[in-house]
Amino acid sequence: xxxxxxxxxxxxxxxxxxxxxxxxxxxxxxxxxxxxxxxxxxxxxxxxxxxxxxxxxxxxxxxxxxxxxxxxxxxxxxxxxxxxxxxxxxxxxxxxxxxxxxxxxxxxxxxxxxxxxxxxxxxxxxxxxxxxxxxxxxxxxxxxxxxxxxxxxxxxxxxxxxxxxxxxxxxxxxxxxxxxxxxxxxxxxxxxxxxxxxxxxxxxxxxxxxxxxxxxxxxxxxxxxxxxxxxxxxxxxxxxxxxxxxxxxxxxxxxxxxxxxxxxxxxxxxxxxxxxxxxxxxxxxxxxxxxxxxxxxxxxxxxxxxxxxxxxxxxxxxxxxxxxxxxxxxxxxxxxxxxxxxxxxxxxxxxxxxxxxxxxxxxxxxxxxxxxxxxxxxxxxxxxxxxxxxxxxxxxxxxxxxxxxxxxxxxxxxxxxxxxxxxxxxxxxxxxxxxxxxxxxxxxxxxxxxxxxxxxxxxxxxxxxxxxxxxxxxxxxxxxxxxxxxxxxxxxxxxxxxxxxxxxxxxxxxxxxxxxxxxxxxxxxxxxxxxxxxxxxxxxxxxxxxxxxxxxxxxxxxxxxxxxxxxxxxxxxxxxxxxxxxxxxxxxxxxxxxxxxxxxxxxxxxxxxxxxxxxxxxxxxxxxxxxxxxxxxxxxxxxxxxxxxxxxxxxxxxxxxxxxxxxxxxxxxxxxxxxxxxxxxxxxxxxxxxxxxxxxxxxxxxxxxxxxx
DNA sequence: AAAAG
Numbered sequence: 001x002x003x004x005x006x007x008x009x010x011x012x013x014x015x016x017x018x019x020x021x022x023x024x025x026x027x028x029x030x031x032x033x034x035x036x037x038x039x040x041x042x043x044x045x046x047x048x049x050x051x052x053x054x055x056x057x058x059x060x061x062x063x064x065x066x067x068x069x070x071x072x073x074x075x076x077x078x079x080x081x082x083x084x085x086x087x088x089x090x091x092x093x094x095x096x097x098x099x100x101x102x103x104x105x106x107x108x109x110x111x112x113x114x115x116x117x118x119x120x121x122x123x124x125x126x127x128x129x130x131x132x133x134x135x136x137x138x139x140x141x142x143x144x145x146x147x148x149x150x151x152x153x154x155x156x157x158x159x160x161x162x163x164x165x166x167x168x169x170x171x172x173x174x175x176x177x178x179x180x181x182x183x184x185x186x187x188x189x190x191x192x193x194x195x196x197x198x199x200x201x202x203x204x205x206x207x208x209x210x211x212x213x214x215x216x217x218x219x220x221x222x223x224x225x226x227x228x229x230x231x232x233x234x235x236x237x238x239x240x241x242x243x244x245x246x247x248x249x250x251x252x253x254x255x256x257x258x259x260x261x262x263x264x265x266x267x268x269x270x271x272x273x274x275x276x277x278x279x280x281x282x283x284x285x286x287x288x289x290x291x292x293x294x295x296x297x298x299x300x301x302x303x304x305x306x307x308x309x310x311x312x313x314x315x316x317x318x319x320x321x322x323x324x325x326x327x328x329x330x331x332x333x334x335x336x337x338x339x340x341x342x343x344x345x346x347x348x349x350x351x352x353x354x355x356x357x358x359x360x361x362x363x364x365x366x367x368x369x370x371x372x373x374x375x376x377x378x379x380x381x382x383x384x385x386x387x388x389x390x391x392x393x394x395x396x397x398x399x400x401x402x403x404x405x406x407x408x409x410x411x412x413x414x415x416x417x418x419x420x421x422x423x424x425x426x427x428x429x430x431x432x433x434x435x436x437x438x439x440x441x442x443x444x445x446x447x448x449x450x451x452x453x454x455x456x457x458x459x460x461x462x463x464x465x466x467x468x469x470x471x472x473x474x475x476x477x478x479x480x481x482x483x484x485x486x487x488x489x490x491x492x493x494x495x496x497x498x499x500x501x502x503x504x505x506x507x508x509x510x511x512x513x514x515x516x517x518x519x520x521x522x523x524x525x526x527x528x529x530x531x532x533x534x535x536x537x538x539x540x541x542x543x544x545x546x547x548x549x550x551x552x553x554x555x556x557x558x559x560x561x562x563x564x565x566x567x568x569x570x571x572x573x574x575x576x577x578x579x580x581x582x583x584x585x586x587x588x589x590x591x592x593x594x595x596x597x598x599x600x601x602x603x604x605x606x607x608x609x610x611x612x613x614x615x616x617x618x619x620x621x622x623x624x625x626x627x628x629x630x631x632x633x634x635x636x637x638x639x640x641x642x643x644x645x646x647x648x649x650x651x652x653x654x655x656x657x658x659x660x661x662x663x664x665x666x667x668x669x670x671x672x673x674x675x676x677x678x679x680x681x682x683x684x685x686x687x688x689x690x691x692x693x694x695x696x697x698x699x700x701x702x703x704x705x706x707x708x709x
Numbered sequence: 710a711a712a713a714g
Contacts, residue, residue, distance in 0.1 A: 434711095434712085435710095435711065435712075436710095436711080437710060437711055437712085438710095439710060439711090440710070440711080465711095467711080467712085468711095511714080512713085512714070513714095523713095525713075525714080557712075558711090558712060560712095586713095588712095588713080590712065590713080621712095621713065621714095623713085636713090636714065637713070637714055638714075639714065640714075641713090641714055642714095643714080644713090644714045645714085647714095661713085661714085706714095709714090
């Protein structure tokens, strides 16, 4: 496909032609620079070469550049790129566009959608690794990005904006202002196919007046990082003498700036979040995409070279790759991941970047970082050289660059930015409400204009659903870690009730973080089972009723009986899409738990029948599994998130199966694969779990070695 | 959209 597609004029510019088009001359256009975001491989070099061959004044000098070209789909993205390069744009000259529905009403959801599809996240090198449930994931993965526009393709620029398109020089400005433009790369292709300069039209994504240009840069870009990195020696000679721009004052400045525009509080109906610059400028900071972090890009080029040169000649000191790397095992379920790995401190930084990705609702970025984190967490040596890192699955030179930055400066700019960003703090607080995800958190901030939890309570309480109200009511309590002893106590209560409801043969297995060995858990996850198939039918409901009757359960957040209503069979493969990635395959109750007993209870109640129970509220998940698939249930609920995701991917790609906590099916025939026998195993659920590992062809991984998060 | 790992 690559070679057959006509290259010139390819709208995505993926195939910039190498030929020189006679008569095409860019020399009249102002100094131009290429935005490297979203470029793959040699692409950026090809674009630059093409421009150069046609006489363009290519420059890396931020004091001169007037035009940026790149894969930039939206105004917002353009703003971001400029901001990231430390341009201060004083005034945005709005491009008037015809009938752009999104622009008209500025619906935040749509903006998010558009923006998200525009940037390309860290790439994971292995073929299908970004996909778990490929249906919904592949579609939102890369490539379609540059084609996404926030205006209809045909929407012309209004006449007053570009008076007489063809006759007038394309980049002429009437004013003496320092005008900067961001132009979509497609324009270049259109020029190439036309054989002459064509009007910018819709390819002019952004135009603004520069208030302040950034200090002179190092002129190094990402391509050279890659080159340096891959070449492994002789880096020092290319190293330019340069110091890292002092970031501290900059951050402070911006923090101040941010504070100054920071919201007058309590204006729930005044949507200052949407329309002005106010909050939009917070979106898509450095952490939106490490693929395009010019802030550290040229700094890092230097740093990486520096590090690489520091390590020159020490290649032999790099430890041989661990067995799982050498054998090319790329799934987290194929290796041991302990709780406190040697590179924990670095991993903490990456987790913050991932959190930022979560909060900007960038699922792909979250997955990419999760893979990276999981791989590093399984790496048994303290990382000393970036090249060690880059051989791990999911990691590449960008990851290595982060490592170098962290190693050499003790911090990572993207993390600093995230932590200094007030908006992220607010979003994070909202996200921590049970029942509120990234979308809702963002809507609270950008849509409703709320700035803290009090705002929600004060202005939004009635708009919350029941579950969110509960989440907010017990906000602090749910964030309190639960000690192991208390987890065990809760499990024991559940067991007693289950025994009372059925018989002595019930089993309660504590899964989740507890089983991975955490000293304290965020919630309690229990798998309840019974060797008799009939005994587990409707058991969740019976349990909830019973525990509620004794005041252990104060609220039921969700109760699902899907499995029972299906006759407790393994979730069918090719079911309706709505049944999702397997969340509601087993019967379960997500409840709020509280110990009903307290020392002075009797007296308190005597004095006041409505006396308050002072005990802390806890989140408890009670999952009921039929015996014949408990192994899958226990396995599916014990690992860290990435372990689980990779387990599904492994089952899919290595076995052609669909793994689910309610069992395993063949993707080909749709038939149940009975890894635990048709009636389940004789031993305890842990024994059944071992059988599942065996059946999947996996080495047993003890739960304490599934700490991929 | 959100909940689980």
